[in-house]
Amino acid sequence: MDEQNRNLILAVVLSGIVLLAWQFLFPAPEVIVDPNAPGVAQTTGPDGTLSEDIALVPPAADAGTETTGLDSQTAEMVSDAPRIEIDTDRVVGSVSLVGGRIDDLSLKDYKTELDSDEIVTLLTPVGSDAPYYAVYGWAPGGTLELADVPGPTTQWQIESGDVLSLEKPVTLRWENGKGLIFHRTISIDRDYLFTIEQSVENTSTEAARMAAYGIVARHGTPEVSRYFVLHEGLVRQSDKSLEEADYKDMADFAYVAREAGNAEVIEITENGWIGFTGKNWMTTLAPAPGQPFTSVAKHVPTSNIYQVEARLPTQTVGAGQTISNTTYLFAGAKEWETIKRYQDETGFFRFVDSIDWGWFFFFTKPIFWLLHSLNNLIGNMGWSIVALTVLLKAIMFPLAYRSYVSMARMKELQPEMEKLKEAAGDDKEKLQRGMMELYKTNKVNPASGCLPLLLQIPVFFSLYKVIFVTIELRHAPWLGWIRDLSAPDPSSILNLFGLLPFAAPEAGSMLAFISLGILPILLGISMWLQQKLNPAPTDPAQQMIFAWMPWVFMFMLGSFASGLVLYWITNNVITFTQQYLIMRSHGHKPDVLGNILRSLRLRRKEDAA
Secondary structure (H helix, E strand, C coil), X not given: CHHHHHHHHHHHHHHHHHHHHHHHHCCCCCCECCCCCCCCCCCECCCXXXXXXXXXXXXXXXCCCCCCCHHHHHHHHXXXXXXXXXXXXXXXXXXXXXXXXXXXXXXXXXXXXCCCCCEEEEEECECECCCEEEEEEEEEECCCCHHHCCCCCCECEEEECCEEXXXXXXXXXXXXXXXXXXXXXXXXXXXXXXXXXXXXXXXXCCCEEEEEEEEEEEECCCCCCCCCCCCCEEEEEECCEEEEECHHHHHCCCCCCHHHCEEEEEEECCCEEEEEECCCEEEEEEECCCCCEEEEEEEECCCCEEEEEEECCCEEECCCCEEEEEEEEEEEECCHHHHHHHHHHHCCCCXXXXXXXXXXXXXXXXHHHHHHHHHHHHCCHHHHHHHHHHHHHHHCHHHHHHHHHHHHHHHHCHHHHHHHHHHHCCCHHHHHHHHHHHHHHCCCCCCCCHHHHHHHHHHHHHHXXXXXXXXXXXXXXXXXXXXXXXXXXXXXXXHCCCCCCCCCCCCCCCCHHHCCCHHHHHHHHHHHHHHHCCCCCCCHHHHHHHHHHHHHHHHHHHHCCHHHHHXXXXXXXXXXXXXXXXXXXXXXXXXXXXXXXXXXXXXXHHHHC
């Protein structure tokens, strides 16, 4: 048992070294100061005008204060404005003609609760409890002013289309009264991708300069789950660098003056996207692949607005000319297959990395691909988890075999090791020499089980990560009472698993912790049986710790997702079977029943004493 402890400690230390090395080899992308933020000097050319390649700054989306009241004014405008309906097989909502903003979107395929008819709402307009929306426009350059270009509060007119649906785009029109005519065409595909084409026609006699932008804004600090294995907040791809930051990090950005709004700005040369992500849903701005742009993440402290921007380079439209650009908006569920299709077909660079694969992505990605493929074949995510666990254990079996053989041979030497301990007494140096000689004589390497243990840690943590963060388990049934593998086991020992006529305690209540379901109890039993496969440790303190460990884990994992508990049960059963058979094949016959009976007799003696 001492050797196993040393192996475990070594595995933890080496894992820490891996994490530190990763941070050293793959540092976060370099952050630059926003050259266009209010209160910060802008880069100018030799003639004192703005440089051609500098993206102009859009206004903060609906950023109001107690004195300006801009937020409430915008809410009233949005509430009273006409809307264009959005209706496809997968989403429903509307586009407001104020700013042409996409601020009302719900997902038809996903319910808020398992037994509810209410569908998930992703985007909501200003004036709702938690406004969350996308808005597009142009930032003025040269002699133009904000009123000369369309922004978040511009009143657009419908030029064509009355309902935004598959293969039926809508086109908006706005004229500034000075010879500039703006068009915006919005289309949507069969899933969650909006295409926004913006153009400006110059009918005046003078050239005009401006820069197109897209904004996704969230009012107020969103509620997040706060699980350490899950990222929720900012996610963006900046050429070849992926960045993640939670909402607290965004509020702490301090690269420009506080009164201007903290911002983090990165210049993208070729490929990138930026947005907000949660466990299951995401809203992301993505300029056309190959398009350079300025990627901006900011927090406006005066109104507590979290905002991401994609600013395109400044363009000049000459007299009688027309310019245009195309950007995309992903707003929907983080379905691996859908996101991967956008990566492969539309060209969004590393778009599948918007899913939080974690540190061990080189394990997590193939493990999820295997789980997804098994589910397509089997048609049931629960049995797919069981099949995946069996396959992983089969792949890791050669390594596990070495570990179990080593444990079996160490147990064969245990009587001789006990004799050495008695002979050495308190002389630890003599005991160490005797044990090394014993290992050498019997050709046993006590550290042979360390490498298999170390390699299995990232594999099984990756499986835990996959089951926890991917949407494919949400509301996915297994069998009988398990109707949602992403939720805890709904059965309860307190009502005898449904036999008594009252419901189980709700999650978060005082009784929920002891309201164990069938799966957590099976988990505790499987861990207990696996532990009884081996003799109890001789040290009383270790013996007590290991005796309580299965039941502690049973309560700890009782509130975890059923899919995770199912994986642990399957893994424990397979591990027990493998170890039992391997130990028997080497002449060691584990007395599991005898260990259980001796444990019970010892406990009765302790209670009697």
